[in-house]
Amino acid sequence: MGTYVEVTSDNKDAAKIAFAEIRRLDQLLSKFNPQSEVSKLNREGQLRVSPDTLKVIKEAKEFYEQSNGAFDITVAPLVDIWKQAINTQKLPREEKIILAKELVGSNNLIIDEKTSTVKLLKKGMQIDLGGIAKGYAVDGAVKKLKATGIKSCLINAGGNMFAIGKKGQAPWKIGIQHPRKPGKIIGFMFIHDQAIATSGDYEQFFIVNNRRLSHIIDPKTGYPVNNDVVSVTVVSSDATTCDALSTAVFVLGKEKGLQLVKKFPATTAVVLKKEDLR
Numbered sequence: 001m002g003t004y005v006e007v008t009s010d011n012k013d014a015a016k017i018a019f020a021e022i023r024r025l026d027q028l029l030s031k032f033n034p035q036s037e038v039s040k041l042n043r044e045g046q047l048r049v050s051p052d053t054l055k056v057i058k059e060a061k062e063f064y065e066q067s068n069g070a071f072d073i074t075v076a077p078l079v080d081i082w083k084q085a086i087n088t089q090k091l092p093r094e095e096k097i098i099l100a101k102e103l104v105g106s107n108n109l110i111i112d113e114k115t116s117t118v119k120l121l122k123k124g125m126q127i128d129l130g131g132i133a134k135g136y137a138v139d140g141a142v143k144k145l146k147a148t149g150i151k152s153c154l155i156n157a158g159g160n161m162f163a164i165g166k167k168g169q170a171p172w173k174i175g176i177q178h179p180r181k182p183g184k185i186i187g188f189m190f191i192h193d194q195a196i197a198t199s200g201d202y203e204q205f206f207i208v209n210n211r212r213l214s215h216i217i218d219p220k221t222g223y224p225v226n227n228d229v230v231s232v233t234v235v236s237s238d239a240t241t242c243d244a245l246s247t248a249v250f251v252l253g254k255e256k257g258l259q260l261v262k263k264f265p266a267t268t269a270v271v272l273k274k275e276d277l278r
């Protein structure tokens, strides 16, 4: 999935168990692997998929509906255009964006649970699970770890974390990165048996023609999100929700984003805006 994974535990088997499950899910879900089910689906437009792939796509579609389209895995053609802009250091032509936008919309992503089949209705449509798969993989690892009786462990997949139990007597202490000062912590969160994720405009960004471009795309405009949000941290009972919601809140901005978060039980978010850093 193009990120690092870190496992912290006093149990010597924890890392092996977590990595095995994350590797298994990576092989299904990663766009970077041409053999993955996601890559196959993108090439063929329709595919009978395994239970995990079906489940994560189904959850992604639910977040699409809940977020009113702000979270949308069919944003892939736009993600590719903006990646190319970074590689060539040239802003894309507007016609290209307009054409790609035609392909975006999870309403055209059909899930048939009876046959475990996913179908992309428009030719050229593609999905990108970059905004949800890391969280899903962390949840998968947590299930395996709990099933083997591991009582204390922290997993971190590129900023998507789950804390099993406590660290000794105390909850796990998670530092939130300062969005503008690398290596500096802006605050701490304390979690146990909970997930946490941060989406920041500093994690991955690109400068083209002196413009700072976020890696999160607003599906409505076709352009990288350009609002006053610099980081979104979400705490919830599972890592999939944290991953998808942190991305969605980023797109929606603070006010609408926090309204979305309210729909989810036992879920809270901290949104930092540019003005908060002054």
Ligand code: AMP
Pocket: 070, 071, 072, 073, 075, 079, 128, 129, 130, 131, 132, 199, 200, 215, 216, 217, 218, 219, 243, 246, 247, 251
């Ligand atoms: P995250 O780092 O979890 O915030 O997710 C960002 C990644 O999700 C990007 O690198 C894209 O692969 C993908 N993505 C970008 N914009 C969106 C969006 N609006 N909805 C869903 N996924 C997105």
Ligand code: MG
Pocket: 130, 131, 132, 199, 242, 243, 244, 245, 246, 247
């Ligand atoms: Mg995310």
